[in-house]
Amino acid sequence: MQxxxxxxFSTFLLSCAAFTSVTGAVLVFIWxxxxxxxxxxxxxxxTAAFIFGTLALVALFTTIVGGDGAGYFLRLSVVMxxxxxxxxxxxxxxxxxVAVWAFGDKWxxxxxxxxxxxxxxxxxxxxxxxxxxxxxxxxxxxxPVRALVPLGVSxxxxxxxxxxxxxxxxxxxxxxxxxxxxxxxxxxxxxxxxFFFSILIIFALLxxxxxxx
Amino acid sequence: xxxxxxxxxxxxxxxxxxxxxxxxxxxxxxxxRVGSGKSSLALALAGLLEPSSGSIVLQGIxxxxxxxxxxxxxxxxHLVREEIRSWGLEPxxxxxxxxxxxxxxxxxxxxxxxxxxxxxxxxxxxxxxxxLILDEPFSTLDPEWKHRLCRKISSHHPPLTLIFTHEQAVxxxxxxxxxIREGSLHALGKVPEAILSWKGAPRYIEEAVRRGALxxxxxxxxxxxxxCRMED
Numbered sequence: 001m002q003x004x005x006x007x008x009f010s011t012f013l014l015s016c017a018a019f020t021s022v023t024g025a026v027l028v029f030i031w032x033x034x035x036x037x038x039x040x041x042x043x044x045x046x047t048a049a050f051i052f053g054t055l056a057l058v059a060l061f062t063t064i065v066g067g068d069g070a071g072y073f074l075r076l077s078v079v080m081x082x083x084x085x086x087x088x089x090x091x092x093x094x095x096x097x098v099a100v101w102a103f104g105d106k107w108x109x110x111x112x113x114x115x116x117x118x119x120x121x122x123x124x125x126x127x128x129x130x131x132x133x134x135x136x137x138x139x140x141x142x143x144p145v146r147a148l149v150p151l152g153v154s155x156x157x158x159x160x161x162x163x164x165x166x167x168x169x170x171x172x173x174x175x176x177x178x179x180x181x182x183x184x185x186x187x188x189x190x191x192x193x194x195f196f197f198s199i200l201i202i203f204a205l206l207x208x209x210x211x212x213x
Numbered sequence: 214x215x216x217x218x219x220x221x222x223x224x225x226x227x228x229x230x231x232x233x234x235x236x237x238x239x240x241x242x243x244x245x246r247v248g249s250g251k252s253s254l255a256l257a258l259a260g261l262l263e264p265s266s267g268s269i270v271l272q273g274i275x276x277x278x279x280x281x282x283x284x285x286x287x288x289x290x291h292l293v294r295e296e297i298r299s300w301g302l303e304p305x306x307x308x309x310x311x312x313x314x315x316x317x318x319x320x321x322x323x324x325x326x327x328x329x330x331x332x333x334x335x336x337x338x339x340x341x342x343x344x345l346i347l348d349e350p351f352s353t354l355d356p357e358w359k360h361r362l363c364r365k366i367s368s369h370h371p372p373l374t375l376i377f378t379h380e381q382a383v384x385x386x387x388x389x390x391x392x393i394r395e396g397s398l399h400a401l402g403k404v405p406e407a408i409l410s411w412k413g414a415p416r417y418i419e420e421a422v423r424r425g426a427l428x429x430x431x432x433x434x435x436x437x438x439x440x441c442r443m444e445d
Contacts, residue, residue: 128286134261135286138278139299150289157322158285 001035001194003187004094005101010198011086017201018078021208022071025078027201032081035194040081041088047126051080087119095119097183106178113179117166121159128155214238214273214343214372216258218398221267223253229265230254232398240366240374240385242431244413245393251377254398255279255348258375274373277344282352284333288321293332296321300336311335312358327353338365344373351380359383363432381415386430405429 001007014031017024042048055076063069099112132154136147202209216236223230230250245251256262258269259279271277281287290296294304294317304317311331313324324332330353337345350366351359363385366374376387390407392399401407405427408418417436421428426439 131281131283131286134256135281136289138259138261139287139289147289153291153322154285154288157288158283161285161326 001039001187001191003185003191004098005185006187006191006195007086007094008098010195011082013198013202014082015079016209017198017205018082019075020205022074024201024205024208025075027204028082029078031194031197031201032078032085035190035197036081036085039085041084043084043088044126046130052077055080087122096181097185100181101183101185105180109179109181110177112181117163121162124162125155125159128158132158216274216344216373216375217270217272218258219268219270221257221264221269223250223257223262224265225253230393230396230398233267234391234398234400236373236375236389238372239388240370240376241389241391242384242387243375243377243391243393243398244379244411246413247379249393250396251379251393252282252348254393255346255375255377259346271344274343276342277346278337278340278342279346280333280337280348280350282349284326284329285322287333288329290321293317293319293321293324296332297336300340302336302339307332307335307339310339327355327358330354331358334362334365338369342371344375345371346375346377348377349379350376351378351383356383383433384415384431386432386435390431404431 001010014028018028019025043051055073059069059073059076061069062072093116095115096112099115100108102108103111129151132151133147136151215238218232218234218236221232223232228250230253232254243251243254253262256279257264259277260269261279288296290299293308293313297304297307297317300307308314308317311328311334313319313328313332316324321329321332334350334354337347347366350362354362359380360383363383366376366385376385378384387404389403390401390411392401392411392413394412401410408414408427408431409422411418414422415431417433418428418431421436421440424440424443426436426443428435428439
């Protein structure tokens with residue numbers, strides 16, 4: 001799917017559908033197999049293991065306290081797959097296009113810029129986590145569980161420092177608020193087909209979606 | 214004690230680096246442009262990055278570590294003293310060495326990046342190791358602290374020390390020169406002879422060589438001395 005507008009709408013609809021029910025998650029998973037085949041953007045093995053491992057832990061806990069852990073795991077896993085498809089390849093520029101198209105040069109520019117910077121930071125977090133883990137391993141002073149807190153703090157502080165540098169750079173370049181930006185969109189026939197099916201899925205689940213809300 | 218690289222290839226997407234050679238005991242300076250692969254090679258030599266092919270063999274090396282360019286990655290202690298203790302060191306002495314006397318109770322991340330780098334370098338150089346790999350040890354340091362670090366490296370270095378840097382102004386005395394260019398690691402040889410084939414040499418060395426003076430080593434002081442000798 002090349003058109004950023006259609007991708008964002010599809011992401012919203014598919015995420016709602018997958019989160020609402022297990023049936024929705026299965027339908028969205030089928031949609032993902034068919035329409036996301038060229039752009040899955042799955043993360044590295046370790047990152048994927050961390051994300052899905054965390055989901056599995058929460059699901060296990062949910063099951064222990066009497067909830068539907070398996071259903072939770074399935075629904076959230078499919079939501080994650082849709083998120084990787086939509087944003088895993090770094091869709092910052094695309095969000096910029098969509099924000100300016102939807103909200104104009106003032107608010108749209110600010111929202112788009114924020115989204116672009118946020119996705120840029122997310123893309124770097126993976127490397128930050130890897131390097132921090134390696135540095136902590138070399139120190140050899142803590143076990144993997146005890147290292148989690150310093151790991152989290154280090155990654156957070158690196159991100160905050162980087163965000164501070166970006167903010168200063170923008171200020172130095174004269175950014176105050178808003179700006180001029182011409183959004184560009186490409187789309188093919190498959191974009192509409194995929195978008196149409198995402199609407200179809202949400203309509204098929206309308207009953208359970210409304211009752212969930 | 215030596216580190217042997219056998220037909221190593223590091224690669225990702227449209228980039229690759231070939232490396233072949235042996236790092237024997239002494240201080241080695243590995244230079245190259247930004248993006249040439251210095252940090253990737255440093256990670257690989259520390260065993261943290263798997264080469265696409267070839268092998269890296271540590272012979273007689275039992276304890277080694279890598280100092281990454283950004284000290285934040287190494288920082289695990291909330292307070293300065295906790296950070297120093299996490300390296301198994303005594304806070305007061307290290308604070309003194311890093312120019313942070315009386316700041317043991319400050320938050321580590323409240324230090325400026327330069328101060329954090331000083332703290333990190335003081336910790337890493339205080340340890341006892343067979344192999345020390347320093348990736349851009351001079352970045353974010355002011356000239357005075359770069360000079361101090363050079364002196365510290367010269368006086369307290371482990372048997373095998375590898376310095377990866379693109380620093381062009383303040384450099385320590387070294388034994389061997391290596392250069393990464395055109396996707397390959399080139400062994401230039403022992404200093405001072407290696408200086409003649411150093412394509413990315415700092416301006417002051419280039420100028421001295423152009424005038425016919427070969428410094429004994431790569432520091433500004435060595436270069437000045439070589440130029441003075443020539444004038445005598």
